[in-house]
Amino acid sequence: MVYQSTEGSSKTKQISIEEAATHFFNGMTLMVGGFGGVGAPPGLINVLIDKQIKDIYMISNDTGFPWIGPGKLITEKRVSRLIASHIGSNPEAGKQMQNGELEVEFIPQGTLAEKIRAGGMGLGGILVDVGFGTIVEKGKQTVEVQEKTFMVEPALTADVSIIYAKQADTYGNLIYDKSARNTNPLVAMAGNVTIAEVEEIVPAGQLDPECVVTPGVFVDYIVQSKGVDWKWVWELKQDTK
Amino acid sequence: MGLGIETRHQIARRAALEIGRGMIVNLGIGIPTLVADYIPGNYGVMLHTENGILGMGGSPPPGKEDGNLSNAGGYPVTLISGASYFDSATAFGIIRRGLLDITVLGALEVSEQGDIANWIVPGKRVPGMGGAIDLAQKSKKVIVLMNHSDKEGNPKIVKNCKLPLTVKRGAHMIITEKAVIDIVDERLVLREVMHPHSVEEVVESTGAPLEIRNEVVTFQ
Numbered sequence: 295m296v297y298q299s300t301e302g303s304s305k306t307k308q309i310s311i312e313e314a315a316t317h318f319f320n321g322m323t324l325m326v327g328g329f330g331g332v333g334a335p336p337g338l339i340n341v342l343i344d345k346q347i348k349d350i351y352m353i354s355n356d357t358g359f360p361w362i363g364p365g366k367l368i369t370e371k372r373v374s375r376l377i378a379s380h381i382g383s384n385p386e387a388g389k390q391m392q393n394g395e396l397e398v399e400f401i402p403q404g405t406l407a408e409k410i411r412a413g414g415m416g417l418g419g420i421l422v423d424v425g426f427g428t429i430v431e432k433g434k435q436t437v438e439v440q441e442k443t444f445m446v447e448p449a450l451t452a453d454v455s456i457i458y459a460k461q462a463d464t465y466g467n468l469i470y471d472k473s474a475r476n477t478n479p480l481v482a483m484a485g486n487v488t489i490a491e492v493e494e495i496v497p498a499g500q501l502d503p504e505c506v507v508t509p510g511v512f513v514d515y516i517v518q519s520k521g522v523d524w525k526w527v528w529e530l531k532q533d534t535k
Numbered sequence: 536m537g538l539g540i541e542t543r544h545q546i547a548r549r550a551a552l553e554i555g556r557g558m559i560v561n562l563g564i565g566i567p568t569l570v571a572d573y574i575p576g577n578y579g580v581m582l583h584t585e586n587g588i589l590g591m592g593g594s595p596p597p598g599k600e601d602g603n604l605s606n607a608g609g610y611p612v613t614l615i616s617g618a619s620y621f622d623s624a625t626a627f628g629i630i631r632r633g634l635l636d637i638t639v640l641g642a643l644e645v646s647e648q649g650d651i652a653n654w655i656v657p658g659k660r661v662p663g664m665g666g667a668i669d670l671a672q673k674s675k676k677v678i679v680l681m682n683h684s685d686k687e688g689n690p691k692i693v694k695n696c697k698l699p700l701t702v703k704r705g706a707h708m709i710i711t712e713k714a715v716i717d718i719v720d721e722r723l724v725l726r727e728v729m730h731p732h733s734v735e736e737v738v739e740s741t742g743a744p745l746e747i748r749n750e751v752v753t754f755q
Contacts, residue, residue: 329586329623330609332602355623356665359609382662383609391661403585403666404627411624424631424669427703460603472620473612474603476586479622507622526602528610 302498306464309515311341314489317454317515318347325410325450326354327457327481330383331363333474335458335491336522339363343370351375353410353450355403355477357384362524371395377450379403383527402430405447407480412449414483414512419448455485458519459508462492463501466510475507482508491519538566538682542712545729546680548573549710549754550639553678559583561630561670563640564608566680570639581617583635585666587626590618607666627666630673638674640667642681642706644696647743648721649706651679652698664701671702683711683740690742692716692723713737715754722746727754 318324318341328334342350343366352373357380358365365384367373375397381387390396401409402424412420421444425431434445457478460471468490470478482488490513538546543566551573554560561583562570571593574580582591585607592613595601600611629635642653651671654664671677685691692709709716714737715727725745728737730753738745 330605330607332586332605332609356663378663380663380665382665388661392658398661398663400663402664402668403623404630404669407623407627422631424672426672428668428700430664430668470620472601472604473584473586473588475620475622477623480624522602526609526611528600 298499300499302465304498307466307510307513307516308464308495309517311337311517314338314515314517315341315345317487317489318342318345319453320347321349321351322347322453323351323353323451325452325455325481325484326352326364327455327476327478328358328363329355329473329476331358331365331524333458333470333476333478334358334363335456335519336363336524337517337519338456338489338491339366340523342367343372348372349374353377353452355406356380357387359383359527360386362526368396377401377406379406407477409447409450410477410480410484413451414480417449419446421445422447451484451486453486455481455488457482457488457490459490459492461494461496461501462490462513462516463496463498463510464516465498466490466513466516467498467501467503467506468492468508468510468513469501469505470507479508483512485514487514488512489515489517491517493519493521537686538712544569544572545754546710546712549715549727549729550678550680553676553708554578554580554637556580558636559589559629559634560637560639561585561635561674563638563667563670565641567639567641568606568608581615583626583629585623585626587621587623588612588614588618589621589629590615592618627669630666630669633673633675635670635674637676637678638670639678639680640670642679642691642701643685644691644693644698645679645681645706645709646693646696647718647723649704649718650696651677651701651706652696653701655699657699667701671705676707677702677705678708678710679706680710683713683737690740693742713740716745724748725751727752729753730755
């Protein structure tokens, strides 16, 4: 058992959702954690909509579903530019892309995750060979390293990152929930300001340091979640049965 | 897809025969998802998902779903012994490092060289590639499950893909409602026909030459 002093930061990073909203602004680059809406922060997405934030340059794995996760921001037409790997489960995103309302850059999922991770890790970018022989390689700078050719993919960071976690202590150390972890630990590191919406907030010292996934130093603010306010696709299918 | 439920399961059942004990496998959305039903439980196969699970199990019983435990398509799943969670970067590290034995995915077109197109129909449907490029390029074996022909009856197995590619020379095997085809040294080799289709029917509805090297058996 490691001796852990009860001394330490008594300052809490917990703020209200109203206070969190003061960090959002029109035209901001916004990274949103989650995968298909699983692990996306429901309360922070709602407050973005309530506060009329618009012209967002969004970076997310995907656009969820029209009523789930970052998909809501698309449906409400708050996003003007998007970097994602997939928009297939959100027909609204496809429609806005086709009629020119939404500018979309597609990046292979693993490369996107790693570009975000690189941003969070303070790196300039990554070297990757995924996508050679496809339109992904178009316009990409290449470099030869150890006799192999790679594309240079610049790192991604954001003005604001919003994520979801299961538990936080007041210092902002985070533990995630099963497959809702997905892109959240990466997005957490890549925001100039990172706000985590969490299911449970405990005093610093209550989380086992060995189990912390995201060290609190990457997290600027935490807000208490009220939980998911949407129905999952599989729930809707059950309802119609 | 336009295929009946029995045919979809016939394809999935055939694909599962390619999966050996202890393999690390990724199953795509659609018919590939059904393959899980036919992998023997005692094989110790570990299913991988892009959202960060290795050791994914089947669907939970009704009422036991957990919104935070799902496959890459967003549907609830369970776990098997030895499972782990990790972030998406690690999920793709597993793929790029070459640790996936088999990837099973759907496609719009496959060429005789093994080129796969499955993520974009320019100007029509642009869903994005998701993890398909990573998976198709980096897995040891790539099995494509799809309809033999498109809705207009045109072959989906062609000499050269017209649609933008997911991977160049990535596919090792194609399983359709009509045939099981290996791709060997950039040639299509007809291995089996699917009941109740004939060799002639398969040859006629395939848009590239099919070689027959051994006796073509019928898969029931």
